[in-house]
Amino acid sequence: MKRLFACTLLIFCTHFFAAAQQRPLLTEDVDITPEGAIEIAAGVDFFQNAKFPLSGLKGDLTRVGDVRARVGFSPNVEFQVEGVLQNFLAINSANNPSPIPLSLDGNSSNDAGDFIVSTKIKLRNETRNLPAFGFKFGFELPNSDQSRGIGTNQINVFGKVLVQKKFGKRGNGKTPRVNVFGNLGLAIMTAPLERFTQNDVLLYGLAGIYSVNDRINLVGEVNGRANTRSGTAPLGTESLGQFRVGTQIKASGLRFDTAAIFGFTRNSPRTGVTFGVTYETPSIFKPAK
Numbered sequence: 001m002k003r004l005f006a007c008t009l010l011i012f013c014t015h016f017f018a019a020a021q022q023r024p025l026l027t028e029d030v031d032i033t034p035e036g037a038i039e040i041a042a043g044v045d046f047f048q049n050a051k052f053p054l055s056g057l058k059g060d061l062t063r064v065g066d067v068r069a070r071v072g073f074s075p076n077v078e079f080q081v082e083g084v085l086q087n088f089l090a091i092n093s094a095n096n097p098s099p100i101p102l103s104l105d106g107n108s109s110n111d112a113g114d115f116i117v118s119t120k121i122k123l124r125n126e127t128r129n130l131p132a133f134g135f136k137f138g139f140e141l142p143n144s145d146q147s148r149g150i151g152t153n154q155i156n157v158f159g160k161v162l163v164q165k166k167f168g169k170r171g172n173g174k175t176p177r178v179n180v181f182g183n184l185g186l187a188i189m190t191a192p193l194e195r196f197t198q199n200d201v202l203l204y205g206l207a208g209i210y211s212v213n214d215r216i217n218l219v220g221e222v223n224g225r226a227n228t229r230s231g232t233a234p235l236g237t238e239s240l241g242q243f244r245v246g247t248q249i250k251a252s253g254l255r256f257d258t259a260a261i262f263g264f265t266r267n268s269p270r271t272g273v274t275f276g277v278t279y280e281t282p283s284i285f286k287p288a289k
Contacts, residue, residue, distance in 0.1 A: 022207070022209070022219075023041055023043060023068070023248075023255075023257045023274075023276045023278055024043070024219065024244060024246050024248075024257045024258065024259035024274045024275075024276060025207045025209075025219055025221045025223075025244060025259075026205060026221065026223040026242075026244070027181060027182065027183050027205030027206065027207035027221045027223050028120065028134075028136055028160070028162050028181070028183050028205070029162065029164050029179070029181040029207075030122055030126075030132040030133065030134040030162045030163070030164040030181060031122075031132075031164070032072055032075065032076055032077065032078050032120065032122050033070045033071065033072035033078045033280070034072050034280075034283060035072045035073070035074055035075055035283065036072060036283035036284060037071075037072050037280055037281055037282060037283045037284070038069065038070070038071050038072075038280070038281045038284065039069070039070040039071075039072075039278065039279070039280040039281075040067075040068070040069050040070075040278075040279055040280075040281070041066075041067060041068040041069070041276060041277070041278050041279075042065060042066065042067050042276060042277065043066040043257075043274055043275055043276025043277070044062070044063065044064055044065075044066065044274070044275050044276070045061075045062070045063040045066055045261075045272060045273070045274045046060070046061075046062055046063075046272055046273050046274075047060065047061040047062075047063075047261070047269035047270075047271075047272035048060055048269060048270050048271045048272060049092070049269055049270035049271075050089070050269040051266075051267045051268070051269070052089075052149055052150060053099075053235050053236065053238055053267055054099060054100060054146070054152055054192055054193075054235045054236040055094075055095075055098055055099065055100055055102060055146070055149035055150070056094055056095025056096075056098045056099055056149075057089065057091055057093075057094050057095075057098075057102075057109070057149045057150075058091070058092050058093045058094070059089050059090045059091040059092040059093070060089070060090045060092065061087060061088070061089050061090075061150075061269065062087070062088040062089075062090075063084045063086075063087050063088075063113070064084075064085060064086050064087075064088065065084060065085030065086060066082075066083075066084050066085075066274075066276065067082065067083065067084075067085060068080070068081070068082035069081045069082070070120075072283075075122075076121060076122040076123075077119065077120070077121050077122075078119070078120050079118075079119055080116075080117070080118045080119070080120060080138070081115060081116070081117055082115065082116050082118075083112075083113045083114065083115030083116060083141075083143070084112070084113030085112065085113070086110060086111070086112060086113075087110060087111050087112070087113055087150045087151070088108070088109075088110045089108060089109045089110065089149065089150055090107065090108055091104070091107045091108060091109065091149075098149075099193065099235055100146060100147070100192070100193070101147060102147055102148075102149050103145075103147040103148065104148070104149060109148045109149050109150060110148065110150075111144050111145055111148035111149075111150045111151055112143050112144055112145075112151075113143065113144060113150075113151060114140050114141060114142060114143050114144045114151050114152065114153070114154075115140070115141045115143050116138055116139070116140050116141070117138050117139060117141065118136055118137060118138025118139075118158075119136070119137060119138060120134060120135070120136040120162070121134060121135050121136075122134045123135060126164065126165060126166065131163050131164055131165035132163070132164045132165070133161070133162065133163055134161075134162035134163075134164075135159065135160070135161055135162065136159070136160055136162060136183075136185075137157075137158065137159040137160075138157070138158060139155060139156065139157045139158070140154070140155065140156040140157075140158075141155065142154055142155055146192065152192050152236045153192075154189070154190040154192055154236065155190060156187055156188065156189045156190060157187070157188050158185060158186065158187035158188070158203060159185050159186060160183045160184060160185020160186070160203050161183070161184050161185060162181065162182075162183055163181060163182050163183075163184075164179070164180070164181035164182075165180050165181075166178065166179050166180075167179075167180070170211055170213070170214065175211050175214065176211065177210070177211055178208065178209070178210055178211070179208065179209040179211075180206075180207070180208045180209075181206075181207055181208075182204075182205060182206045182207070183203060183204065183205040183206075183223075184202075184203065184204055184205075185202075185203040185204075186200055186201070186202060186203060187200070187201050187203055187225060188200055189201055189236070189237040191234035191235075191236065191237060192234075192235065192236045193234065193235055193236070194234050197234060199227065199228075199229060199233055199234050199237035200228050201225045201226060201227055201228060201233075201237060201239070202225065202226040202228055203224075203225050204222075204223070204224060204225070204226065205221060205222065205223040205224075206221060206222050206223075207219070207220065207221035207222075207223070208220055208221070209248070214250070215249060215250045215251065216247065216248070216249055216250075217247065217248040217249075218245075218246075218247055219244070219245070219246050219247065219248060219257075219259065220243075220244065220245040220246075221243070221244050222241070222242075222243050223241070223242060223244070224239070224240050224241025224242060224264075224265065224268070225239060225240050225241070226239050226241075227239045238265075238266075238267045239265045239266070239267065240263075240265055240267060240268050241263065241264050241265040241268055242261050242262060242263050242264065242268055242269070242272075243261070243262045243264060244259045244260070244261050244262075244274075245259060245260055246258050246259025246260060246274075247259075253279070254277050254278065254279050255277065255278040255279075256275075256276070256277050256278075257274075257275070257276050257277070257278065258273070258274065258275050258276075259273070259274050260272075260273055261273060261274060
């Protein structure tokens, strides 16, 4: 039932062709989608020299349909579904033998992504001197096929604290000049090749949005996960991290975005670029009281 609900919601998102709340950023802000509204997102990502230690593959990765949906259930709670409809990998090199059995078609592979279902709760509103606080928790579904060499096909759970502070106002008095937010949390990741084993990784993110004018924002972030074990992490749970810098442009009721991506850990893609668009529906339903 959970998978069916997720697929139904994703089809709805694709129909509207829209993107996430703070695309192209990965770091989560504290703001909640308005009650009864749905924010829906879609994007395309390109990564050079992407690495997949579990399968031993390396290559150039294209992610088509990076969809994200957020539903406002109350003034301080929203439900989220996010994931990639299809990954395409042009294989440049592979370990021989591979750590896991693979089913590949020549020098390329494709597969659906592992979708994430989560809930975000706003715990405290921002005041003049103190930031807003929130909490996000959820789990990653095993939607991928590990034999395709891209996904890990594991169930992972996570939780993280969200902090946000806005500074200054633009001429309209509503848009903050600077919006800074950060995340810190923990993910419990199943070790695919080790029975009864998990790896607890530290989740982190720090992002900022600078409002140039009413239509254009400049954005940047550092986001990733860090292995907390001494020594080498189990395959499939390695440290990952990236730096993103880009823009958001508002036009025709949509928010278009693009960003350059730079990996800074051993197993992160070397470089990349992302494009997307975001749309928020009016309040289309009223949650039950």
